[in-house]
Amino acid sequence: SAVYFSSKITNSILSYLDYRGYDTSKVLDLIDFPEEFLRDPAYWVKADQLESWLHIFVKSYKPIESTDLLQEIGSKIHEIKSWGVLDSVLRMMPRPQEIMNQPERFLSYFISPAPPIAHLRRDMYHVAFDLPISTEQFPLTTTFLKAVFSVLPCYVGHSPARCEWT
Numbered sequence: 441s442a443v444y445f446s447s448k449i450t451n452s453i454l455s456y457l458d459y460r461g462y463d464t465s466k467v468l469d470l471i472d473f474p475e476e477f478l479r480d481p482a483y484w485v486k487a488d489q490l491e492s493w494l495h496i497f498v499k500s501y502k503p504i505e506s507t508d509l510l511q512e513i514g515s516k517i518h519e520i521k522s523w524g525v526l527d528s529v530l531r532m533m534p535r536p537q538e539i540m541n542q543p544e545r546f547l548s549y550f551i552s553p554a555p556p557i558a559h560l561r562r563d564m565y566h567v568a569f570d571l572p573i574s575t576e577q578f579p580l581t582t583t584f585l586k587a588v589f590s591v592l593p594c595y596v597g598h599s600p601a602r603c604e605w606t
Contacts, residue, residue, distance in 0.1 A: 443573075444552040445490040445581055447483035448523045452584075453497055454479055455522035456513045467500040481524040484552055487578060494580035510580055514587025518594040523549075527595075536593035536601070540567045547571070550585060575605055 454475075457464050468475050471493050477483045478493075485493075498509050513520070521527045526549055533539050540546060541562075548554035551573065558570040575582045582605055590603040 441553070443487040443555075444484040445487050446481065446550045446552070447478055447485060448481045448526070448550060449490060449581065449584055450478040450485070450493060451481050452517060452520055452522040453494075453510075453513055455520050456516065457501070459520065462501065467497060470496050470500070481522065481526070487551075487581070491578050491581055494584070498580060508583065510584040511587045514584045515591055515600070517588050518591050530592065530595040533596050536596050536598050537562075537564070537567070539592045539595070540589075543567065543569050543571075 454464055457467075468478070471478070473485075473489075473493075477485070494510065501509050517523075518530075523530075530539060543560065544554050544557045547557075555572050558572075560567075560569045562568070573582060586603050586605045590600045593599065593601050
C-alpha cells in the first residue's frame with residue numbers, strides 16, 4: 441500500500457518562505473499541483489511525490505539560503521505555526537517528554553498509514569525507537585522531520601533536544 445506524507449510539510453516550507461519575504465510563485469509554477477493543497481495542513485500527498493517537491497524547493501532556494509533549507513525550516517517550526525490544530529495541541533503539553541510518549545501517534549500527523557514503531561525505549565531523558573522510514577528513500581523528508589523532532593521541546597518552553605536518525 442502507498443505511503444503518504446502530510447501537507448503540513450509543504451505548508452511549513454511555504455509559510456517559512458512567505459515569512460522570509462521570498463516569492464513562492466516561481467517554485468509553485470514548477471509543481472503541477474494546486475497550491476491550496478500544498479498549504480492545507482490536513483491534506484495528504486504520496487510520499488515519493490512530496491519527496492520530489494522537496495527537491496524542487498531545495499534546488500530553487502539553494503542560492504538564497506546558505507544553510508540546509510529543510511533543517512532551517514524544521515528548526516523554526518515552533519515559531520512558524522504552520523500545522524493548524526497540532527500547533528495548539530503541542531503547546532498544551534505539560535512536559536516535552538509527553539509529546540513523544542506515543543511516537544506512533546505523533547508520527548501519524550505526518551505519515552499515513554502511521555508507521556509501526558518497534559523497540560520503543562524510553563527513560564526520563566531519552567526516547568528511541570525503530571521506524572520503517574528510510575533516510576535513503578526519503579532523505580529530504582527525514583531531514584525535515586529530524587529537525588522537527590529536535591525542537592519539539594521548544595513548544596513547551598524548553599531548549600531543543602538532540603535527534604539522531606540512523
